Amino acid sequence: MQYELYHTLKERPELLQYVRVHPQWYRRLWRNPEEFSLLEQEAKYYYGQTPAQRMQQWTNNIQMFSMLIQMATQLRD
Secondary structure, X not given: OOHHHHHHHHHOHHHHHHHHHXXXXXXXXXXXXXXXXXXXXXXXXXXXXXXXXXXXXXXXXHHHHHHHHHHHXXXXX
């Protein structure tokens, strides 16, 4: 792997961890370093950091909060 690419991975621990979990990326990046952006996209999806996944998490948190408020008001009554 090229030194610059490895240095970039070391600066971003979540990407380095992703590459360690999915070792086929070592070969892909060694042969085609321009696929780094694809690695970033796949890692974001793996870690649940895409906009759609974040929105889903936000929606789930709001639903949980509203359910807790509803339960608290029912217990109070």
